Amino acid sequence: MHDSDNADPVSPALLDLLAVFEGPLAEVQFPGVDLGILRSQVDQVRGHALELDQLRAQLDALHNQLSEARLRLLRTAEQGLAYARVFAAEDPELEARLADIHLGGKAEPRRRKLEVAAADSGNSEPLRLPPRRGRKPRVAEEAPTGS
Template sequence: MHDSDPADPVSPALLDLLAVFEGPLADVQFPGVDQGTLRGLVDQVRDHAHELEQLRAQVDALHNQLTEARLRLLRTAEQGLAYARVYAADDPELEARLADINLGGKPEPRRRKLEVAAADSGNSEPLRLPPRRGRKPRAAEEAPTGS
């Protein structure tokens, strides 16, 4: 009986059988099955498993590199889009075209419209935003309890 290695791709039962063929049945050959055939196949399975492990590690590393490259691209593109929008402030056609571009990052915060009093209305109140709609954030709803 062999000590089982959890990383070994060959099952303990197969290793026990190989030990029998390498021990008491070392000189016995059955059609297509003998110690050399079994040993060769066990080695082949281990070699393929090791190669697969290395390839998975490479795939994981490439996946991480791809994720980082996509993030760098997105950040750079967002910066470029912001610059382009500032540049296009005097070009309504370009500004409209840029407005349709959504890079898939965080959505831009929705801007609230200003209420502007007419200049000739005699109203001297400052500009103000309309009240926010919707529920207050949970943290603001809960008042701290004191002892």
């Protein structure tokens, strides 16, 4: 049943034996083995397999609910941390404590600092970003066109 939706948890060989006990051996009783006992145990195995499949479905549903709840918690905590950092701008001790909290969500994109030209330097250049660090992206070389 868990291997495929329609798979019988009772093996074909056991079902063949049950068929023999339902046919030619229907009236025969061996010590601890007869048609009633075999049928009862087959039903018991099928019942347990069905219950197991239902529990697996519940477990999968609960796992999905847990994952969604964790994601909601992380998003709420990230928002709370962002608010707390703004609030702590005037409190260096609280700001330092919040700086050590990393919630494990996706990393925030690093913001590049603006360079501001001093107003009294006579420099009329507008705000500019410092050059990016790291390697330049590769540019695909154009294939030579030949006839």
